[in-house]
Amino acid sequence: MNKNCFMKTRFYLPFLVALLMFYSGISQETQKVISGMVTDGRNPIKNVQITTKDAETSVFTDTNGKYIIEASxxxxxxxxxxxxxxxxxxxxxxxxxVNLTMFSQIEELNEVVVTKSKRRSQxxxxxEYNSNTxxxxxxxxxxxxxxxxxxxxVxxxxxxxxxxxxxxxxxxxxFPGVAVFGDCINGGSIFVRGVSSISYVQPAIxxxxxxxxxxxPIWLSPSNMERIAVMSGLAARNLYGxxxxxxxxxxxxxxGNGYEKSNELRDKARLRDNIFKGPALTQKELMADMPTYYQKFYASASFEEAEQxxxxxxxxxxxxxxxxxxxxDYFASQWRNVDFSNSLIEANFGSFEENPIAMKALAFxxxxxxxxxxxxxxxxxVFLLRPSYAQSYLDLAKSYRDVDELQKATALYMRYGHLVEEGILGKAEDEFSLLYERELNNLVTLQGKSILPESQPKNYVMEDDFEGTRLVFEWSDSEAEFDLQFVNPEKHYFLWEHSLFANETLIQDEKLKxxxxxxxxxDESLKGNWQINVKYLGNKSLTPTFLKATIHYDYRKASQRKEVKVFKLQTKGVNQNLFSLNISNTNLGY
Structure with missing residues (x-):
């Protein structure tokens, strides 16, 4: 992508200046009361200190782990x-x-290691690694x-x-004293603490x-093992949680190798010996966890019964x-009556108004x-409610493109880039920036002649861009935590963990930006059936989260098309199937 793309394109979009002035940088100073409970995953924690950063407000959780605090x-x-x-x-x-689960402190050794006499950098x-065995x-x-x-x-x-x-x-x-059970054919476990511990017996990772x-990892040959170390549970918990x-x-x-950072799932799934053995529950199997009205909807024998x-x-x-x-969703999917579904929302829109989470889910x-x-x-x-959110620009720009208002879509992409360049909006992590740039690049690649002078589109196309099947996920609630699992045709899987415990830095950047x-x-190099699963871990308000999956087929080709699916994530802690993809013929299966 041409680095001056944002600046150049402004000259071809005269109305952009007016749009830029619309940004207001609204700051909402109204105090609000926030409450919740803090646990360690099983039991409430007393005396957790909750403070507002850079302020003097501070409270502590009570014996039940509960707290109340005022903040803006x-x-x-x-x-x-x-x-x-x-x-x-x-x-x-x-x-x-805000209901929170706190975890043991993990000291990452990415900067220094403390020694008796000095600090030794990584x-x-x-x-020293090669010489000190x-x-x-x-x-x-x-x-x-x-x-x-x-x-x-060691x-x-x-x-x-x-x-x-x-x-x-x-x-x-x-390693004498370490309990080992099983064999190299059928598998087994290692217990560093021994099986006589009075605490819960948990095998080593x-x-x-x-x-x-x-x-x-019984698949790993001892001839390939260069160094081996064993950590006790206490030491390991401090590092690994x-x-x-x-x-x-x-x-x-x-x-050993450095494991590439590519987003291409075929390569990521093969990095480890991750064999998918299931199960992944279907939406039908999860029905028992749904509210009573939801179950009665799907048990209805007629449209009239469902309406009652x-x-x-x-x-x-x-x-x-x-x-x-x-x-x-029920009336639109089961009875193909989208008009009736629309009328329900129109008659009850007050339930969504002024709530950006609710409105995003509705837009999905x-x-x-x-x-x-x-x-x-x-x-x-949503944009008017959240003018400083990067997602607001991306969502509105993409929706303008869906209704063929291409100039408005381009203007919003340019506008976001300008605000980031000027420091008015914070620059997000590289992966989001790449995603944003890819959306603009795709628009210019396929429809550049409609939005730029005839000689210009080629200047804004990234070299060697991706072609294949592109999946884009978006969730309604920024507090949502979940694991996405991608199972390739060889039954290897890649797991993307979206939680405070697994990826705190990313979560913080998402919320700040x-x-x-x-x-x-x-890509199309590994043809066959791909399975996409999710394990919902919840959010801090203990409510469902709505997950949108957009599947782009033949991405960046003239035949590019997309399909949008929405999933309600409610049941926590179980692996559930979202959808399947057959890359050989790009048919979507359920």
Missing amino acids: VSDVLVFSYTGLRTLEILVEDVTRI QELEV YLIRSAYGIIDPETSAFQIR LPENSNTSVGLCILDVVRAD YDVDGQIFTNT SIASGGVVVINTNV VFEFYRPQYNGNYIFYLDAY YYEAYGQTKKAVDIYKK GYSTKEYLI
């Missing part, structure tokens, strides 16, 4: 407790309830057992004399060249936008059912 939009709430990771939560326009340890490389940096604050047992390079078949045999032979496995309560077996191989169900439950759920979204459904003009109207309302989207690219 754009304030940052800081949750801190000795021994647990400090978390920061940005107060948004819709923030009312760069210094990298230089007792250094071990972990997912959190290189660890020196001699200066580590915790005990770690089997150094050239000391692995085991004639066994897998890591179970190696640990059984070279495995760190192989920086990649974390919960299943024993609660998942490592049973300890960690760290393995450095002689074929709606009227019966409407007084009970009056003002609840989720009820109306469920009704909209409008897109899914081809109501593109209605989607534009909703995205305009105001975006909630992720793209993935699947």
